[in-house]
Amino acid sequence: MGSMFLLEEKERNTVKQCCFASMYKRVDGQVMKRLEEIVEGRIICDPERMRDYAGDEFADPSIRKIPEVVVQPKSTEEISQILKLANLEKIPVTPRGGGTGLCGGCIPLYGGVVLSLEEMNSVLEIDKENMMAVVEAGLTLTDFYGKVEEAQLFFPPHPGEEGAQFGGLVNTNASGARAVKYGGIRNYIKGLEVVLPQGEIVTTGGKYMKQSSGYSLLNLIIGSEGTLGVVTKVVINLLPKPQAMYTLIVPYDSLDRAIETVPEIRNKVIPMAVEFIEHDVIPPTEELLGKNWPIKAKAYLMIIVDGASDEEVFSVFETIGDICLKHGAAIKSVDELSIADTPKRQRDVLEIRSNIYSAIKKGLIEILDITVPPAKIAQYVSRVHEISEKHSMWLPNYGHAGDGNVHTHIMKVGITDGKLDEIEIEGWKDKYPVVRAELHEAAKRFGGMVSGEHGIGLVKMEYLPKFIDSIQIKLMKGIKRLFDPNNVLNPGKIF
Amino acid sequence: MGSMFLLEEKERNTVKQCCFASMYKRVDGQVMKRLEEIVEGRIICDPERMRDYAGDEFADPSIRKIPEVVVQPKSTEEISQILKLANLEKIPVTPRGGGTGLCGGCIPLYGGVVLSLEEMNSVLEIDKENMMAVVEAGLTLTDFYGKVEEAQLFFPPHPGEEGAQFGGLVNTNASGARAVKYGGIRNYIKGLEVVLPQGEIVTTGGKYMKQSSGYSLLNLIIGSEGTLGVVTKVVINLLPKPQAMYTLIVPYDSLDRAIETVPEIRNKVIPMAVEFIEHDVIPPTEELLGKNWPIKAKAYLMIIVDGASDEEVFSVFETIGDICLKHGAAIKSVDELSIADTPKRQRDVLEIRSNIYSAIKKGLIEILDITVPPAKIAQYVSRVHEISEKHSMWLPNYGHAGDGNVHTHIMKVGITDGKLDEIEIEGWKDKYPVVRAELHEAAKRFGGMVSGEHGIGLVKMEYLPKFIDSIQIKLMKGIKRLFDPNNVLNPGKIF
Numbered sequence: 009m010g011s012m013f014l015l016e017e018k019e020r021n022t023v024k025q026c027c028f029a030s031m032y033k034r035v036d037g038q039v040m041k042r043l044e045e046i047v048e049g050r051i052i053c054d055p056e057r058m059r060d061y062a063g064d065e066f067a068d069p070s071i072r073k074i075p076e077v078v079v080q081p082k083s084t085e086e087i088s089q090i091l092k093l094a095n096l097e098k099i100p101v102t103p104r105g106g107g108t109g110l111c112g113g114c115i116p117l118y119g120g121v122v123l124s125l126e127e128m129n130s131v132l133e134i135d136k137e138n139m140m141a142v143v144e145a146g147l148t149l150t151d152f153y154g155k156v157e158e159a160q161l162f163f164p165p166h167p168g169e170e171g172a173q174f175g176g177l178v179n180t181n182a183s184g185a186r187a188v189k190y191g192g193i194r195n196y197i198k199g200l201e202v203v204l205p206q207g208e209i210v211t212t213g214g215k216y217m218k219q220s221s222g223y224s225l226l227n228l229i230i231g232s233e234g235t236l237g238v239v240t241k242v243v244i245n246l247l248p249k250p251q252a253m254y255t256l257i258v259p260y261d262s263l264d265r266a267i268e269t270v271p272e273i274r275n276k277v278i279p280m281a282v283e284f285i286e287h288d289v290i291p292p293t294e295e296l297l298g299k300n301w302p303i304k305a306k307a308y309l310m311i312i313v314d315g316a317s318d319e320e321v322f323s324v325f326e327t328i329g330d331i332c333l334k335h336g337a338a339i340k341s342v343d344e345l346s347i348a349d350t351p352k353r354q355r356d357v358l359e360i361r362s363n364i365y366s367a368i369k370k371g372l373i374e375i376l377d378i379t380v381p382p383a384k385i386a387q388y389v390s391r392v393h394e395i396s397e398k399h400s401m402w403l404p405n406y407g408h409a410g411d412g413n414v415h416t417h418i419m420k421v422g423i424t425d426g427k428l429d430e431i432e433i434e435g436w437k438d439k440y441p442v443v444r445a446e447l448h449e450a451a452k453r454f455g456g457m458v459s460g461e462h463g464i465g466l467v468k469m470e471y472l473p474k475f476i477d478s479i480q481i482k483l484m485k486g487i488k489r490l491f492d493p494n495n496v497l498n499p500g501k502i503f
Numbered sequence: 504m505g506s507m508f509l510l511e512e513k514e515r516n517t518v519k520q521c522c523f524a525s526m527y528k529r530v531d532g533q534v535m536k537r538l539e540e541i542v543e544g545r546i547i548c549d550p551e552r553m554r555d556y557a558g559d560e561f562a563d564p565s566i567r568k569i570p571e572v573v574v575q576p577k578s579t580e581e582i583s584q585i586l587k588l589a590n591l592e593k594i595p596v597t598p599r600g601g602g603t604g605l606c607g608g609c610i611p612l613y614g615g616v617v618l619s620l621e622e623m624n625s626v627l628e629i630d631k632e633n634m635m636a637v638v639e640a641g642l643t644l645t646d647f648y649g650k651v652e653e654a655q656l657f658f659p660p661h662p663g664e665e666g667a668q669f670g671g672l673v674n675t676n677a678s679g680a681r682a683v684k685y686g687g688i689r690n691y692i693k694g695l696e697v698v699l700p701q702g703e704i705v706t707t708g709g710k711y712m713k714q715s716s717g718y719s720l721l722n723l724i725i726g727s728e729g730t731l732g733v734v735t736k737v738v739i740n741l742l743p744k745p746q747a748m749y750t751l752i753v754p755y756d757s758l759d760r761a762i763e764t765v766p767e768i769r770n771k772v773i774p775m776a777v778e779f780i781e782h783d784v785i786p787p788t789e790e791l792l793g794k795n796w797p798i799k800a801k802a803y804l805m806i807i808v809d810g811a812s813d814e815e816v817f818s819v820f821e822t823i824g825d826i827c828l829k830h831g832a833a834i835k836s837v838d839e840l841s842i843a844d845t846p847k848r849q850r851d852v853l854e855i856r857s858n859i860y861s862a863i864k865k866g867l868i869e870i871l872d873i874t875v876p877p878a879k880i881a882q883y884v885s886r887v888h889e890i891s892e893k894h895s896m897w898l899p900n901y902g903h904a905g906d907g908n909v910h911t912h913i914m915k916v917g918i919t920d921g922k923l924d925e926i927e928i929e930g931w932k933d934k935y936p937v938v939r940a941e942l943h944e945a946a947k948r949f950g951g952m953v954s955g956e957h958g959i960g961l962v963k964m965e966y967l968p969k970f971i972d973s974i975q976i977k978l979m980k981g982i983k984r985l986f987d988p989n990n991v992l993n994p995g996k997i998f
Binding site for chain 1: 630631632633634635655656675676677678682683686687689690699703705706707709710711712713714715716717718719720722723725726727731742743766769770771772773810811812815818819872874875876877878879903906907908950951952953954955956957958959963967970971972974975976978979981982985986997998
């Protein structure tokens with residue numbers, strides 16, 4: 009059944025691509041000249057250099073596509089002019105941020121123009137009085153964290169990849185591990201400047217905290233994957249910096265037991281993050297980074313707690329420790345718990361957690377982003393293990409145990425003695441769609457959703473209609489038509 | 504200028520009402536019979552009894568309108584059938600929750616059917632493992648708080664009026680005082696069952712914490728004031744119950760000084776709520792309730808802090824106390840601070856704060872819901888005082904100093920010795936539109952928005968286009984047409 013889905017999907021995509029392709033014009037010499045004028049020469053047409061703009065971090069390079077031209081606008085006004093031209097000439101425009109996406113959302117499927125936001129990367133303002141930052145959409149998380157730190161303030165969301173840019177973060181409603189306490193990026197986005205697909209520049213929201221003034225176009229654009237407008241500026245709500253923040257690693261002999269601990273923790277306290285990790289993926293990451301994970305067991309919970317003082321955090325750790333012991337953690341007493349209590353130790357464990365993806369990527373087919381009700385993770389992961397065994401495929405899991413977002417990895421290699429095998433498993437190309445379908449069926453059965461934080465992009469389009477009914481998809485398509493009647497902005501994505 | 508706006512608006516409304524009215528059919532005998540069958544007799548057609556369904560808490564009763572019929576469905580399926588019938592017969596349907604709104608959002612402007620959710624008021628589930636509740640849309644806040652308390656969990660948002668029902672709370676993106684730390688209700692709504700205007704039943708979201716799977720119809724419906732669908736079920740994320748929660752009242756000799764304290768507090772700690780109150784409105788409320796406000800000064804900050812222990816909360820109060828002293832609070836030392844440290848004392852001060860509106864309502868023309876960047880409150884309130892003086896109108900302010908949402912009250916009476924005057928001020932009917940326009944102009948100048956938590960409804964429609972550009976309003980209207988091509992659901996609201 010799974011492989012049938014995939015075949016159908018491939019066919020459908022080919023057909024769709026042809027139909028669409030005939031709708032669009034090629035970027036001819038005249039359009040190229042006009043684009044060059046608009047962006048004052050910040051244009052790339054060399055196919056070799058355009059390779060860098062052909063895809064994102066999705067593992068399979070065959071989905072990448074080299075655009076006809078890349079432009080690097082420096083202002084909202086330039087973007088507006090580009091989109092007006094694109095509508096006039098019927099040329100597709102694909103906005104691009106850091107290219108750190110995981111499902112092909114920024115791939116220029118029908119060629120045309122890639123609109124890279126990389127030159128619009130300033131922090132325009134850190135407004136301490138209002139606890140708001142105003143940034144350009146091309147700003148990376150790394151650069152933003154630096155400025156926020158300088159101002160002694162705090163931006164809670166922490167999606168793993170710090171090369172991500174704000175335009176992309178907003179457009180995928182990115183969240184990451186700290187969502188358990190602080191929620192996703194949606195909670196912090198208070199205003200947006202957006203260039204609509206036909207070139208109009210609008211501002212929605214502002215430096216105020218609450219709004220109930222007409223439909224929330226702000227919240228409609230958050231998570232719309234660059235299909236409803238090009239986000240150019242972002243107003244971000246900041247918090248005071250927590251005085252203390254520590255990371256706890258709790259070892260377990262079984263992943264199930266680790267995960268089963270989580271609901272009781274969440275009933276009692278609010279950690280910033282509760283991650284679960286199977287040991288399998290640790291050694292390749294240790295090797296990649298030349299760093300050591302502090303303990304060894306079959307599985308771990310990694311729990312981050314912040315608070316107003318060390319005492320407060322340690323007292324929360326005691327509560328958590330007792331709960332973990334009760335649920336069979338592989339420790340004899342709470343005193344044995346491994347706390348990353350120096351900034352360096354914390355950085356090390358967080359770096360290992362953040363780099364698992366890089367460490368196993370070369371053997372990866374696809375990273376899933378399934379989200380289930382938090383208390384259903386244990387059942388979902390058991391089912392992953394069954395599917396893994398049934399198809400003899402390595403399907404390592406790690407993810408956000410605190411919020412139900414599980415990143416199952418479909419691998420084309422196995423692992424032996426902590427090293428990824430060199431040889432691909434036999435028949436993985438046939439197994440992949442079957443395994444993928446079975447995993448998504450499990451997610452659906454447990455009341456979950458296809459994507460928690462990565463988005464649908466190109467790669468997960470097949471699965472959206474299996475989770476969301478056709479009426480809602482019809483409404484989404486209607487909204488897209490309303491915003492973008494000529495379908496020039498990031499066409500062929502989501503649905 | 505102000506009065507011109509109002510005249511234009513009145514004319515426009517009359518014209519609009521006529522045009523629309525001709526679009527709709529009256530509820531005739533046959534339709535009435537069909538409705539009666541659908542809701543199994545839970546129907547009201549007696550004009551006297553229908554008075555209770557004619558309006559909301561907006562002060563001016565002249566905007567109320569008695570519908571042709573009120574239905575009290577008991578299931579989502581019944582609502583679906585009612586809407587299908589309404590589309591077939593071209594009859595307007597106005598959904599109604601607790602009727603606690605403040606801007607006429609539930610007024611059946613063109614007659615037709617009022618769809619009251621009051622019979623759908625169950626807590627369907629408190630799911631402790633997933634920290635989620637599932638409730639019917641007609642459930643009141645009071646009933647919900649009770650159930651959540653029983654489960655030893657916590658629902659942070661606290662809009663003042665506990666008679667509000669969840670359908671209305673979702674549809675206005677209600678928030679209240681605790682938004683400073685916890686954000687508005689949007690942050691807690693994880694799933695909705697909605698009957699779309701043409702009768703289709705859809706579910707968006709679920710018991711999962713994060714979602715990035717297509718456009719967020721969930722977040723589009725939140726705050727849409729019953730114009731895009733009838734919300735029937737709500738999935739609500741809950742938190743563990745804070746172990747300690749206390750309320751601090753800080754007296755000031757001047758409101759300006761009180762408000763100027765707030766940005767520094769917010770830079771250092773995260774209180775649950777920071778309210779500002781001018782003393783004027785306290786005596787009438789004390790009298791209404793027969794309760795005493797603990798201290799006397801010209802103005803107050805009321806600060807609520809929660810945490811894991813008493814020590815934690817009191818240590819935050821010390822930090823806050825020092826900041827208040829530095830900014831000229833009317834106390835000699837931090838020890839003098841008035842802390843509502845017993846549950847009874849806390850209930851009393853919160854009850855006084857919550858009942859200010861009731862206490863001054865008989866002299867009220869309109870309560871505004873302007874929201875400005877938090878650090879601009881002092882300037883906005885100064886401007887309110889100027890406008891008050893200029894027009895000799897009492898314009899008491901109180902509201903959410905921590906988040907910038909100021910409820911300025913336009914009064915048709917003054918106050919003498921703590922009692923509302925019996926005699927209305929001369930010429931208030933002419934002054935009102937001028938004052939109203941000047942207050943909104945000030946809000947706009949300070950980068951604010953017309954409504955933070957009450958919504959636009961009928962009453963604030965005039966002001967939406969002064970804050971939001973015509974392109975965005977056109978998009979909102981397009982979305983409305985997409986969802987509700989026959990314009991049967993709560994027509995004539997927002998835009």
